[in-house]
Amino acid sequence: MTVKPLQDRVLIKRLEEETKSVGGIIIPDTHKEKPAQGEVIAVGTGYRLHDGSVKALDVKKxxxxxxxxxxxxxxxxxxxxxxxxxxxxxxxxxx
Amino acid sequence: MTVKPLQDRVLIKRLEEETKSVGGIIIPDTHKEKPAQGEVIAVGTGYRLHDGSVKALDVKKxxxxxxxxxxxxxxxxxxxxxxxxxxxxxxxxxx
Amino acid sequence: MTVKPLQDRVLIKRLEEETKSVGGIIIPDTHKEKPAQGEVIAVGTGYRLHDGSVKALDVKKxxxxxxxxxxxxxxxxxxxxxxxxxxxxxxxxxx
Amino acid sequence: MTVKPLQDRVLIKRLEEETKSVGGIIIPDTHKEKPAQGEVIAVGTGYRLHDGSVKALDVKKxxxxxxxxxxxxxxxxxxxxxxxxxxxxxxxxxx
Amino acid sequence: MTVKPLQDRVLIKRLEEETKSVGGIIIPDTHKEKPAQGEVIAVGTGYRLHDGSVKALDVKKxxxxxxxxxxxxxxxxxxxxxxxxxxxxxxxxxx
Amino acid sequence: MTVKPLQDRVLIKRLEEETKSVGGIIIPDTHKEKPAQGEVIAVGTGYRLHDGSVKALDVKKxxxxxxxxxxxxxxxxxxxxxxxxxxxxxxxxxx
Amino acid sequence: MTVKPLQDRVLIKRLEEETKSVGGIIIPDTHKEKPAQGEVIAVGTGYRLHDGSVKALDVKKxxxxxxxxxxxxxxxxxxxxxxxxxxxxxxxxxx
Incomplete structure (x- = not known):
């Protein structure tokens, strides 16, 4: 079973970042939050334009x-x- | 008796998730809320475009x-x- | 005397729901508010589109x-x- | 001297509702506020459409x-x- | 030296309302604020439409x-x- | 080195208003803030219209x-x- | 490995401003924050227009x-x- 995203939505599998730890101690990240990474698993049919037509997304599986x-x-x-x-x-x- | 949704609205029958319980005890879900699932029962006629025409929905009964x-x-x-x-x-x- | 609603407005006669009471005692409804029902009495001429034309409503008297x-x-x-x-x-x- | 409303504005003479009083005592209206009535005295030239043209109003003097x-x-x-x-x-x- | 208002702006000389006073005493106006009056001194070139053209204003000097x-x-x-x-x-x- | 403003932006050199002082004492301005004046040094290429074309600005160097x-x-x-x-x-x- | 920005986004390498210090002492900047400078490393394909076409950006690598x-x-x-x-x-x- 999978999911077909609607319209301009994208289904993403998050790529986990390695936990920042030294000797088992979790070091809180005091820096500004960095963006996350992931892999596109499925994409919607695209953007609904004002005239009713659909424009495909830029990202792909x-x-x-x-x-x-x-x-x-x-x-x-x-x-x-x-x-x-x-x-x-x-x-x-x-x- | 049923309901015909207007325009870009959709009538949905929610699919209940099995209650998370062990031996009758309800375990509060402390995780981030997951989305719900349902079955489409009826759909509206579609999106009203700027020129007055109507574009059918992507989901169907x-x-x-x-x-x-x-x-x-x-x-x-x-x-x-x-x-x-x-x-x-x-x-x-x-x- | 009646009212002609303007543009995309609709005049509705609310259908009262029977008051929930047992033996004259009013039982407060603690559930999430359900939508109300009504009958359409009159409709406006329709939606004003960007080009100045008018699109009739989907609901009717x-x-x-x-x-x-x-x-x-x-x-x-x-x-x-x-x-x-x-x-x-x-x-x-x-x- | 009068006022010509601009564009989609309307000049209205409010029709005063008779004050609700019994024997000179003013009874405060504790109900939900009802809309007011008035007579259209003058109307603007109309809605400015995106292409620069003007669409006349639906109400008239x-x-x-x-x-x-x-x-x-x-x-x-x-x-x-x-x-x-x-x-x-x-x-x-x-x- | 004068000012040419940009686009759909208008330069206005406010017409001062006579101060409400009786025998030199200023009577605070406790009523709802009435709009002010003024004379148009200069007008901008007009509204910028979506297609880049310009539509003249309705008010004039x-x-x-x-x-x-x-x-x-x-x-x-x-x-x-x-x-x-x-x-x-x-x-x-x-x- | 100079700056080319992007799109509908304008680079302005502010014209400083003479400080309001009498005998070296700065008199705080308790009046409503008046707008500032400046000289246009450089202008962007113009407004991006919906069809992708560009409309030049009204102000110039x-x-x-x-x-x-x-x-x-x-x-x-x-x-x-x-x-x-x-x-x-x-x-x-x-x- | 690099990043291709999506649509009207731009990838920028920030040009660090020299730290304001005298003899190793950091002098807090009490003035209004000035904008930062950077170098464009990569640009997206452009703005998505309403008709679905794409308009290239004004900045370049x-x-x-x-x-x-x-x-x-x-x-x-x-x-x-x-x-x-x-x-x-x-x-x-x-x-």
Whole structure:
């Protein structure tokens, strides 16, 4: 079972960052929050334009993307955790 | 008796998640709220475009959909509880 | 005397729900507010589009409609109470 | 001296409701505020559309209209009190 | 030296209302604020439409206009005080 | 070194008003803040219209302009202080 | 590894301003925050117009730009810190 995002939404598998710890001690990150990374798993059909037509998204399945740490909505499908967010919340594609 | 949603609204029958309990004790969910699931029962005629024409919705009767736990308005029709929400509040379609 | 609603507004006669009482005692409704029902008495000429033309409403005189409990403005005409609201506040049509 | 309202504004003479009193005692109105009534005295040239053209208003001189009790701006012209409001603040026309 | 207002702005000379006093005593106005009056001294070239063209204003030099008491920005040019406001803040033209 | 403002922004050299002092004593200005004056040093290419084309600004290099005292962002280029603001924040051109 | 910004976003390498210190003592800057400077490293494909077409950005790789001190989102790619912001947040190009 999977999820087909609607319109300009994107289904993303978050790439976990290694926990910052030294000898088991978690070091609180006092710096400004960095954006998170993830892999695009599925994309919606695209943006609904004012004339009713649809414009495909710029990101595609397999893209590694950067997004704000708190962007999107968490979704659990088939025992796996994903994020669904609008493409406009994605900052850029890692290359 | 049923309800025909107006324009870009969708009538949804919520699929209840099994209550998380162990031996009858309800375990409060301390995690971030996950979106809810439901089945589309009826759809409106579509989006009103700026030129007055109407664009059909992407979801259709029978679709299993994901949406935010607090999306939509509860409606009771013929003794049954439903939700009415705008299609834009639906995150994706389960496949 | 009656009221012709302007543009995309609709004149509605609220259908009162039977008061929930047992033996004359009013039982406060502690549940989430359900939407109210009403009958469309008159409709405006329609939506003003950006090019100045007008698009007729989807609801018509005689339709039974669902709307949020606090939608619209109360109006008293000819000794009768009505509601005036924009069609977009109507959730759906009962069939 | 009179006032020509600009664009989609309307000049209205408020129709005073008879004060609710019994034997000279003013009874405070504890009910939800009902909309006020008035007569259209003058109308602006109309709505400015996006292409620069102008669309005439739906209300005309002499119409009895319903509007929210606190709608519009009070204007005193030639010793008379009027209201100026945008046509969109008018709920409907009394017929 | 004078000021050419930009786009849909208007330069206005406020017409001072006579101070309400009886025998030199200033009587505080406890009523709802009435709009102010002024004379149009100069107008901008007009509204910028979405297609880049410009639509002339409805008010012209010499018009006596009504506007909200606190509308506009005070400007001092050549020792004289004026107001600059957008035409949309003007309620109507006195005739 | 200079700055080319982007799109509908304007680079302005503020014209300092003479400090209000009598015999070296600074008199606090208790009146309503008057707008500031400045000279246009450079202008952006213009407004981006909805169809992607660009519409030139109304102000040009050398214009003396009026703007709100707190409009714009201060910029230091080549040891000189300037303001960058959107043309829409400029109230008018001094002539 | 690098980042391709999406749509109208720009990847910027911040140009650090020399720390204001005298003899190792950091002098707090009590003045109004000045905008920051940076170099454009990569640009998105452009603005999405209403008709679905794309309009290229005005800034290009290598441009030295001015932007608000708190504009954009910090991104760490390949051990280097960058900023991603919308072109509209860039005030001007240094020349």
């Amino acid at each position: 397999g893209d590694k993307v950067l997004f704000g740490k708190y962007s999107g909505t968490e979704v659990k499908v088939g025992g796996e955790n994903y994020l669904i967010m609008k493409e406009d919340e994605i900052l850029g594609i890692l290359q | 029978g679709d299993k959909v994901l949406f935010g736990k607090y999306s939509g308005t509860e409606v009771k029709v013929g003794g049954e509880n439903y939700l009415i929400m705008k299609e834009d509040e639906i995150l994706g379609i389960l496949q | 005689g339709d039974k409609v669902l709307f949020g409990k606090y939608s619209g403005t109360e109006v008293k005409v000819g000794g009768e109470n009505y509601l005036i609201m924009k069609e977009d506040e109507i959730l759906g049509i009962l069939q | 002499g119409d009895k209209v319903l509007f929210g009790k606190y709608s519009g701006t009070e204007v005193k012209v030639g010793g008379e009190n009027y209201l100026i409001m945008k046509e969109d603040e008018i709920l409907g026309i009394l017929q | 010499g018009d006596k206009v009504l506007f909200g008491k606190y509308s506009g920005t005070e400007v001092k040019v050549g020792g004289e005080n004026y107001l600059i406001m957008k035409e949309d803040e003007i309620l109507g033209i006195l005739q | 050398g214009d003396k302009v009026l703007f709100g005292k707190y409009s714009g962002t201060e910029v230091k280029v080549g040891g000189e202080n300037y303001l960058i603001m959107k043309e829409d924040e400029i109230l008018g051109i001094l002539q | 290598g441009d030295k730009v001015l932007f608000g001190k708190y504009s954009g989102t910090e991104v760490k790619v390949g051990g280097e810190n960058y900023l991603i912001m919308k072109e509209d947040e860039i005030l001007g190009i240094l020349q």
